[in-house]
Amino acid sequence: MAVVIDFKGQRRENAIPALDRMSALVAEDLVKVNQVIVNKMDSPVPLIPQLAGHIIASGGKRLRPMLTLAAAKMCGYQGDRQISLAACVEFIHTATLLHDDVVDASDLRRGADSANAVWGNQASVLVGDFLFSRAFQLMVQDGSLNVLRILSEASATIAEGEVMQLLTANDTETQEAAYFAVIRAKTAKLFAAAAEIGAVVAERPESEQEALESYGMNFGIAFQIVDDALDYSAEQAKLGKTIGDDFREGKITLPVILSWLRGDDAERVFWRRTLADLEQEDGDLEHAIALMNSHSALSDSIERARHYGATAKDSLGIFSESPVKQSMTGLVDFCIDRAY
Amino acid sequence: MAVVIDFKGQRRENAIPALDRMSALVAEDLVKVNQVIVNKMDSPVPLIPQLAGHIIASGGKRLRPMLTLAAAKMCGYQGDRQISLAACVEFIHTATLLHDDVVDASDLRRGADSANAVWGNQASVLVGDFLFSRAFQLMVQDGSLNVLRILSEASATIAEGEVMQLLTANDTETQEAAYFAVIRAKTAKLFAAAAEIGAVVAERPESEQEALESYGMNFGIAFQIVDDALDYSAEQAKLGKTIGDDFREGKITLPVILSWLRGDDAERVFWRRTLADLEQEDGDLEHAIALMNSHSALSDSIERARHYGATAKDSLGIFSESPVKQSMTGLVDFCIDRAY
Numbered sequence: 167m168a169v170v171i172d173f174k175g176q177r178r179e180n181a182i183p184a185l186d187r188m189s190a191l192v193a194e195d196l197v198k199v200n201q202v203i204v205n206k207m208d209s210p211v212p213l214i215p216q217l218a219g220h221i222i223a224s225g226g227k228r229l230r231p232m233l234t235l236a237a238a239k240m241c242g243y244q245g246d247r248q249i250s251l252a253a254c255v256e257f258i259h260t261a262t263l264l265h266d267d268v269v270d271a272s273d274l275r276r277g278a279d280s281a282n283a284v285w286g287n288q289a290s291v292l293v294g295d296f297l298f299s300r301a302f303q304l305m306v307q308d309g310s311l312n313v314l315r316i317l318s319e320a321s322a323t324i325a326e327g328e329v330m331q332l333l334t335a336n337d338t339e340t341q342e343a344a345y346f347a348v349i350r351a352k353t354a355k356l357f358a359a360a361a362e363i364g365a366v367v368a369e370r371p372e373s374e375q376e377a378l379e380s381y382g383m384n385f386g387i388a389f390q391i392v393d394d395a396l397d398y399s400a401e402q403a404k405l406g407k408t409i410g411d412d413f414r415e416g417k418i419t420l421p422v423i424l425s426w427l428r429g430d431d432a433e434r435v436f437w438r439r440t441l442a443d444l445e446q447e448d449g450d451l452e453h454a455i456a457l458m459n460s461h462s463a464l465s466d467s468i469e470r471a472r473h474y475g476a477t478a479k480d481s482l483g484i485f486s487e488s489p490v491k492q493s494m495t496g497l498v499d500f501c502i503d504r505a506y
Numbered sequence: 507m508a509v510v511i512d513f514k515g516q517r518r519e520n521a522i523p524a525l526d527r528m529s530a531l532v533a534e535d536l537v538k539v540n541q542v543i544v545n546k547m548d549s550p551v552p553l554i555p556q557l558a559g560h561i562i563a564s565g566g567k568r569l570r571p572m573l574t575l576a577a578a579k580m581c582g583y584q585g586d587r588q589i590s591l592a593a594c595v596e597f598i599h600t601a602t603l604l605h606d607d608v609v610d611a612s613d614l615r616r617g618a619d620s621a622n623a624v625w626g627n628q629a630s631v632l633v634g635d636f637l638f639s640r641a642f643q644l645m646v647q648d649g650s651l652n653v654l655r656i657l658s659e660a661s662a663t664i665a666e667g668e669v670m671q672l673l674t675a676n677d678t679e680t681q682e683a684a685y686f687a688v689i690r691a692k693t694a695k696l697f698a699a700a701a702e703i704g705a706v707v708a709e710r711p712e713s714e715q716e717a718l719e720s721y722g723m724n725f726g727i728a729f730q731i732v733d734d735a736l737d738y739s740a741e742q743a744k745l746g747k748t749i750g751d752d753f754r755e756g757k758i759t760l761p762v763i764l765s766w767l768r769g770d771d772a773e774r775v776f777w778r779r780t781l782a783d784l785e786q787e788d789g790d791l792e793h794a795i796a797l798m799n800s801h802s803a804l805s806d807s808i809e810r811a812r813h814y815g816a817t818a819k820d821s822l823g824i825f826s827e828s829p830v831k832q833s834m835t836g837l838v839d840f841c842i843d844r845a846y
Contacts (some may be wrong), residue, residue, distance in 0.1 A: 211669050211673070213669055214669055262635075268628075287608065287627075291608050291631060293669065295602075295638070295668075296662055298638065299662035303658045303659060303662060306651055306654045306658055311651070314642070314645075314654065315643070315646045319639075321639035321642070322643060325636035326636060328632045328635075329633065332628050333553060
C-alpha cells in the first residue's frame, strides 16, 4: 500500500506538540498562575473582575507567562516567585489588549452605533489601568527592584511602540526599519522581559539573563511578523478565521511594505487608495493578497520570521539540553509553522 | 468715613495667598520637579513629549506634587528624593487626566464629528500608559519599595474609583455613601499618597506618615466636593467659566444627591428625565441650579466639604507650627473658599 506523505500535515503534527509539551512541563505552575490571576483581579467593584475575567479567560494560550515559567524552570529555579511574576506579565499583556481595543474600536466605530462601543471604551480604559496597577502591586509584593525595572521599562516601551504604530498607520511609504521598531517595542519587548525574569528570579549570571532576553526579543519579533502575515492568509480564511483586519484599518505591516517596495506605479496607486485613503471596495482584499503572492511578500515575510526565530533558538545555546529547553526552541518553530 | 467690609473680598484676599505662599515655600523644588517632568517625558517618538507636554503645561497648579514637596519640607527632610517622587505623582495624575479624556470624550462625541476625537482617543490612551509606566520607572530609580507600594495601590484605587463612577453615572438614586466611595478612590487617594510620601522620604515615624495620609485624604475629599459644586455655580458662570458639564453627562454628584433626597415627586421626574434619560432642554441647567438652591444643596455640599477640610487641618496637629504647615492648612481653606 502506497504511503502518501502529507508534508504539511506532518509539520503540523510535529509542531503542535511543542506548545502542548511546554504546557505539560509547567502545568503545575500554570494552575497556580491562574489562581493568582483570579485572586488579584478581584475588586469590590464587580464590573472589574467581570470584564477582566472575560478578557483573561478568552485570552488564549498564556504564551507570555509560560515563557517566564519555562525560563525559570530551565534555570533550575526551585522557589515560587515565578508564579506571581508570570501573573504580572499576563496582567500587563491583558491591560495592553484592553487599551488596544479602545484604539481599534475607535476606528471601527466610525459611523457605527456607538452606545455599547462607548461603554466598552470607558470600561476598557479603566479596567486596563486597574490591571496595570495590580501588576505593579504584585511586583512590589515580590520585592525585587530589578524585576520592577525590567517590567516598568517594558511597559513604557510597549506604549511607545503603540504610538509609533499609530504614526505609521496609513503611511504606505513606511520603511521596513520603522516596522521592526514598532514590533520590537509593542510585542517583542514583553516577550523579552517575560523570559528574562525567569533567569532573574533564579539569580543566574547576567549572561543567562541576557540570553533569555535575546530569546524573548527575537521570538517576539518572529511571532509578530507571522501574526501580521496570517492576517492575509487565504489558508486561514478557509479555516473560518477572520482575515483582513489590518487591511481594513490601513495598518502597514511587513507583507504590505515588501509588496510596495517590489510593486510598480499602478500597484502603488492601489495601496495608496486602499491603505492611505481607506477607500476600499469588494474584492480589494483578494487583490491585495494576489499582489502579495505575486511578489512573494507573504512567504518572504515568513522567511524574515525564520531568521529571527533561528536567532532566538541560538540564544539558548549557553543552556545545557533539557526537556524545557527543547520545548522553548520547539515553541518558536510552532509559532512560525502556524503560518502554514 | 464709613468702612464697608466686603466679607467675600476679604476672604478671597486671605485665601489666595495660601496657594502663593505654598508655591513660594517650595519654589526651588518646584522648578526642579518641572525639569524632571520635561526630561522624563522625552521619547524617541516625538508625539509623546508633544502631547504630554501640552497636557502637563496646561495642567494647572501642580497641587498634588506640591503636597509631596510641602510635606517633605514640613518633615524637615534635607535630601532630594521628593523631587522625582513629586514628578511621579504628577505623571500619575496626568495619565489619569488623559484617560478621563477618553472616557468623557466618548460621551461628548455621540453624534459629533469623530476624526480628530478618534485620533485624540488613541493618543490619549497610549500617552497616558507611557506616563504611567514612566512614573513607575522613576519610582524604581528612587528605589523605595514602600513608595512603590503606596503609589501602585493609589493607582489601582483610582481606576476602581473611575469604574465606580461609571456605574453610578445616570443613576439618580445613587446614595451619598456611594458618592463618597467614588471621590475617595478617584481623587482623595492620590492626595493622600502624595502627602504621605513626604513623611516616607523623611523617614518620619509611622504616626506622621498616617497624619499626612489623613491630611491628604480629607483634603482630597473636600477638594472634589467643591469641584463638583462649582459645576453648578452661577457665580462661576458669571466669571466666564463653563458650568454644567456634569449635568450634561448625567454625573451624579453631591448637589444632585441632596436635591434628590430633599425633593418631591415632580422634582424627581425632572432629575430622572435630565440625568438618567439625558433628555435635556434649554433652561434645564438653570432649573437644576434653582432646585439645588431651593434645597440649599450647593451650600450644604460646601458645608460637607468644610467638615472634611477641618479634619484635614486637624490631622496636622501633631506637627509643630511652621510656615509650611500654615501653608498646608491655608491651602485647604483656599480650595474650599474658591467655591464663593
